[in-house]
Amino acid sequence: MNAAQLRTTALGFLGTFAILGVLLYFVGVEEVVRELRKADPQVVALVVVATLGWLAAWGFGLRTVLHVLGSDISLAKSFFVLNGAMFSNNVTPFGQAGGEPVTALLISKVADTEYERGLAAIASVDSLNFVPSIVLSLSGAAFYATQTPFTRQLRVATTAILVLSVAVPILGFFGWRNRAVVRRTVARLLAPVLRRLSKFVPADIGLSRAKIDARIREFFTSIERVAADRKALGLTLAASTAGWVLQMVALWLAFVAIGSSVPFSVLLFVVPVGAIAGVTPLPGGAGGIEAVLVGLLSSLPAAGVSWGTAFTAVVLFRAAIYWVPVVIGGSVVSIVGIDSV
Template sequence: MNGDQLRATVLGFLAAGGVLGVLVYSLDVGELTANLVRAEPPVLALVVGAILLWLLAWGFALRTVLGVLGVDIPPHLAFFVFNGAMFANNVTPFGQAGGEPVTALLISAVTDTEYERSLAAIASVDTLNFFPSIAFALLGAAYYATQATFGRRLRVATGIAVVLAVAVPVVGYLGWRNRDRLRGFVTGRLTPLVQRVARLVPGVSEPSTDTVEHRVDHFLGAIERVATDPRGLVIALSASTLGWLCQMVGLWLAFRALDTPVDITVVMFAVPMGAIAGATPTPGGSGFIESVLTGLLVVVLTVPQATVGAAVILFRAAVFGVPVLLGGLVVSWIGVDVYGQ
C-alpha cells in the first residue's frame, strides 16, 4: 500500500467532510435533519433503483468500447467492473483522474488484456460521457433563459458549460489532426520520466525506450480505434445518455421523497454542472458536488434551502454509496490494491 496516496485520500476525505460541514451549517442543521427524517422510504428505494440503472447503462458503454477494442466481457461482469471503477473514483483524490489507473487494472485482471488497452477503454468511456452531460446542461440552461432572469450563479455555470462545449471538441479535433506529432511528443517526454521513476522504486526494473514507446503507441492506437468506429460510438453514446437520464431521474425522485415535486428540466441542468465539480481534489468530488448542486438548485427553485440540501444529500448518498458498496466488494474480490498505483 502506497502511504503517500493513502494519506492523500485521508486528507481528501477530511477536506470533503469540512466542505460538507460548512454546507450543512449554512442550511440549518435542525431543518435539514427534519427533512431527511421525513423522506419516504419507498421513494428512496426508487432513487437507489435509478442509480443502479445508471451503473448498468454506463457499464454497458464500457462493454461496448471494450468490444470495439476486441475485448469480450459478459454484461454482468461489465456492470461489476464499472462499479469497481466508480469505487476507485470515489476513494481516490481528483475523481476519475485518480481512479482510472485502478480501473484499468480491474479491466486487465477480469479480461486478461493489456493494461494500455484497458486504460484506453475507460478513458474513452469517460470522454464519451462528457458530451451528453454538456448537451443536457445547455438544454436546461436554454429552457431557463426563456423562463426566468439569469442570476450571477446561473450565468457563471452556463458560461462554464458553453466554454467546455466549445473547448473540448476543438482540442479533440486538433489532437486528432496532429495525432502523429502528439504521439511523438508524449513518447519523447514520457520515456525519460518513466525511466527516472523506475530507478527510484525498489524492485522495479527500468524499461527500455522501445518498451515505453510500444506501450504509448498501443494506448494511443486503442484510442484511435475507438474514435474511428461509428457504430460503437453511437451505441456507447446512447448508453451514456441513458445513464445521465437515470441520474437526473434519481435527483428528481429525491425531491419526490420529500414530497416536493420539481420540474425535470431543473435537474437536467443541475446534475451535469454538479458533476464538473468531481474534478476537485476530494475523493469523488465529495463536498464540492453537493455544494454546487445545492447552490444552483437554490437559485432556480422556490423551495426552502434545507429541503434542497436534503434532496441533494439523499441523491448523492445513493450516487456515492451504491457503487462504493458494490465496487468495494469487486475490488476486494479481484484483489486490486487501490493505493498501489
C-alpha cells in the same frame, strides 16, 4: 494503497467533511433533521434503484467499447467493472483523472487484455459520457431560459458549460492531430523517471523509451478503432444519455422522498453542471459536487426550494450515487486484488 496515497486520500476526505460541515452550518442542522424525518423509505429505495440503473447503463457502454477493442465480457462483468471504475474515481483526488489508471488495470485483469487497451476503453467511455452531459445541460438551460429571466447564477453556470463544450473538443482535436509529437514527448520524459523509480519500487517498471512509445501507440490505435465504429459510438452515446437521465431521475426522486418536487428541466441543467465539480482535488469530487448542486437548486427560481430542502435532497441523492458504487466497486477491487489502489 501506499502511505502517500493514503495521506492524500485522507486529506481529501477531510476537505470533503469540511465543505459539507460548512454547508450544514449555513443550512441548519434542525431543518435538515426535520426534512430527513419526512423521507419516505420506499421512495428512497427507488433512488437506489435509479442509481443501479445508471451504473448498468454506463456498464453497457463500457462493454460496447471493449467489444470493439476485441475483449468480450458479459453484461454482469461490465457492470461490476464499471462499479470498480467508479470506486477508484471516488476514492482518489481529481475524480476520473485520478482513478483512470487504476480502472485501466482493473479492466486489463477482468477482461484479460493489455493495459493500454483498458486505458483506451475507459478514456473512450469517459469522453463519450461528456457529450450527452453537455447536450442535456444546454438543452435544460435553453428551456429554463424560456420560462424565467436569465439569473446571474444561470449565466455563470451556462458560461462554464459553453467554455467546456468549446475548449475540450479543441484540446482533444489538437492533441489528436499531433499525437505523434505527444507520443514521443511523453516517452522521452517518462523513460528516465521510470528508470529511477525502478531502483526503489519492487516491480519492473523501468521501460525504455521505445517500449513506452510502442505502448502509447497502442493506446492511440485503440482510441482510433473505437472512433471508427459508428454503431458502437451510437450505442455507447445512447447508454451514456440513459445513465445521465437516470441520475436526474434519482435526484428528482430524492426530492419526492421528502415531499417536495422540482421541474425536471432544472435537473437537466443542474446534474451535469454539478458533475463538473468532480475535477476538484477531492475524492470523487465529494463536497464540491454537493456544494454546487445545493447552490444552484436553492438559487434558481424555477426550482422553488429552500437551502434546507435542497441540501437534504442532495444528501439523499449523493448518498446513493457516491456510496452504492463505492460499496460494490470496493468489493470488486478487493476480489480482483489490485495492489496499486
